[in-house]
Amino acid sequence: MSQQSSTIGSEVTWSAEGAAVNTADANAAGSAGAYPGASEPPHLSVRNLHVHVGGNHILKNINIDIPNKGITSFIGPSGCGKTTLLKTLNRLLDRQKGVVVKGAVLVDGVNIYDKEVEVTDMRKKMGLLSQRPFPLPMSIFDNIAYGPRIHGIKKKKQLEEIVEYYLRATHLWEEVKDRLNQSAAALSIGQQQRLCLARGLAVEPEIILGDEPTSALDPVSTQRIEELFLQLKDKYTLILVTHILRQARRLSDTIVFLYMGEIIEYGPAEDVLLHPREKLTQEYVKGFIS
Amino acid sequence: MSYKQIRLWKDRWSANLFLWLCLFFIFIVVLIGVGLLIKSAPIWKEQSIVHLIFSKEWKPFQGKFGFLAYISGSLLVTFLAVIIGLPISLMSAVYISEYAPGRVRSILLPLIDLLSGIPPIVYGVWGVLTIVPLVGQVLAPRFGAVSSGYSALTGGIVLAVMIFPLLIRILLDVFEAVPAGLKDASLSLGANQWETVKHVLLKRSAPGIIAATILALSRALGETIAVLMVCGNIAVLPRSIFDSVYPLPALIANNYGDMLSIPQYDAALMLAAFILFVLIFLCNALSRMVLNRLERRDYA
Known part of the structure; x- marks a missing residue:
């Protein structure tokens, strides 16, 4: 992929044509507004997205195509709207009070803010890792089996296979195989976060959303999660919010820099x-603003 | 005293003051319990307490004070109230907490609070005017029973409506305590709202739901005036929910101060109050035990 760094914001760039797309011809936008040089249309793109929370304009005219596969990181100073942007991607944000979302988020070409869209199908395509792990109030086994069960897998044998497969995928199997029926709350916080990752993977998503997924973890657990991300990025599209610049550097293929609710710059990580183009990005990367 | 010393002194003594105020109210509760026990001494010194509790003969003029009919009446009415009130409250609270749009919520909540502010006597009158005929003329005949309408079921229905606002308020607090991240986790796996409510919200809230139920139980056990008006107040062992019952609080309210010329009647009523006291105490202790158990299971 020959990606190029692009500047988006008030200035006119290649995505301006995407910005003209409205929700009615969402399908067309999915392919037409593809990431420059991308061979296939992106799973996920955002068009003219504005978010108001309780009267505050939190996100301003966001237009972005997330490249398929690899790791895309949202970076920026705290309060810049990176977590808000992440939560608009699977419609968890508009569950909160006082949130108004305008514009479109296209998942495989379908605007998920359309009234007819079945939200659960869309959410199934996206795993979520939150700032601190939230194991469901049930056993380790049931945490993983929860998603598959909901989506219709009932056979015990099959569920057992799924649980083992994803616990192995997150290197948790050896640590928990003897206590699968114990409460997930008894695990260490690092193990819990890996369990949450395994649980998300078990519903076979295409995209994984991570909202500062290592911020509550100790350095060793953080490292294990990061290693997992690097292993997963060939199969999944990972989108991470991080406030740790070094982490973004270690992991990212693509970086999106947000400031005060606007995308200042985005493109390949290096x-x-x-070589940031924008002055704000330069200042942030150098550590003058944080 | 220097300014610094005064600050230090205030800090130390405010803590002490709060402690003593707190102990004072605990002391009052203990005092009430002990007081009832002492006042009822004339009767439990003469007759065995087991006999008093498990005898159904209530003939004050012959000195026979069996509380079984009253205790079973109280328990039956309370039990019915919770059976009827809990599912409705639970579903309403789930709706308000998880489904209701902000505007609907802001209309419903004040209405529910209004419900809890209505005096029990008004509920009693309402029960006599609507629930008594409903039970007597509609429900009882449908189940092949004969009932005046003044029955355990009537008391249960009226009490259910009375504990409804209390239950909803506590349940809403309980649901509020479930972190949004936990529900988000379930939703992000593609679970719909109902699946999330069932597997995450209700499961996680189980200890709170039990605590709320038992609190409502104690409230229903102690409720007097509304129950007194609709239960019929006949001291026999109820054979069905359409029979009249005579709950303990109604017994005390109806007779205290009136029939004190009968020997030991005064002590018997005090014993009734003590039994009520113990029942409610047991309820609370039970809820504490259940909660401790559940919390130790570490699902919270």
Whole structure:
């Protein structure tokens, strides 16, 4: 992929044509507004997205195509709207009070903010890792089996296979195989976060959303999660929010820099981090603003 | 005293003051319990307490004070109230907490609070005017029973409506305590709202739901005036929910101060109050035990 660094914001760029797309011809936008040089249309793109929370304009005219596969990181100073942006991607944000979302988020070409869209199907395509792990109030086994069960898998044998497979995928199997029926709350916080990752993977998503998924973890657990992300990025599209610049550097293929609710700059990680075009990005990367 | 010393002194003594105020109210509760026990001494010194509790003969003029009919009446009415009130409250609270749009919520909540502010006597009158005929003329005949309408079921229905606002308020607090992240986790796995309510919200809230239920139980056990008006107040062992019952609080309210010329009647009523006291105490202790158990299971 020959990606190029792009500047988006009030200035006109290639995505301006995407910005003209409205929700009615969402399908067309999915392919037409593809990431430059991408061989296939992106799973996920955002068009003209504005978010107001309780009267505050939190996100301003966000337009972005997330490249398929690999790791895309949202970075920026706290309060810049990166978590808000992440939560608009699977419609968890508009469950909160006082939130108004305008614009479109296209998942495989379908605007998930359309009234007819079945939200659960869309959410199934996206795993979520939150800032601190939230194991469901049930056993380790049931935590993983929860998603598959909901989506219709009832056979015990099959569920057992799924549970083992994803616990192995997150290197948790050896640690928990003897206590699968114990409460997930008894695990260490690092193990819980890996369990949450395994649980998300078990519903076979295409995209994994991570909202500062290591911020509550100790350095060793953080490292294990990061290793997992690097293993997963060939199969999944990972989108991470992080406030740790070094982490973004270690993991990211693509970087999106947000400031005060706007995308200032986004593109391949080395371009944005090493040769930022915008003054704000330069200042952030150098550590003058944080 | 320097300014610094005064600050230090205030800090230390405010803590002490709060402690003593707190102990004072605990002391009052203990005092009430002990007082009832002492006042009822004339009767439990003469007759065995087991006999008093398990005898159904209530003939004050012959000195026979069996509380079984009253205790079973109280328990039956309370039990019915919770059976009827809990599912409705639970579903309403789930609706308000998880489904209701902000505007609907802001209309419903004040209405529910209004419900809890209505005096029990009004509920009693309402029960006599609507629930008594409903039970006597509609429900009882449908189940092949003969009933005046003044029955355990009537008391249960009226009490259910009375504990409804209390239950909803506590349940809403319980649901509020479930972190949004937990529900988000379930939703992000593609679970719908109902699946999330069933597997996450209700499961996680189980200890709170039990605590709320038992609190409502104690409230229903102690409720007097509304129950007194609709239960019929006949001291026999109820054979069905359409029979009249005579709950303990009604017994005390109806007779205290009136029939004190009968020997030991005064002590018997005090014993009734003590039994009520113990029942409610047991309820609360039970809820504490259940909660401790559940919390130790570490699902919270």
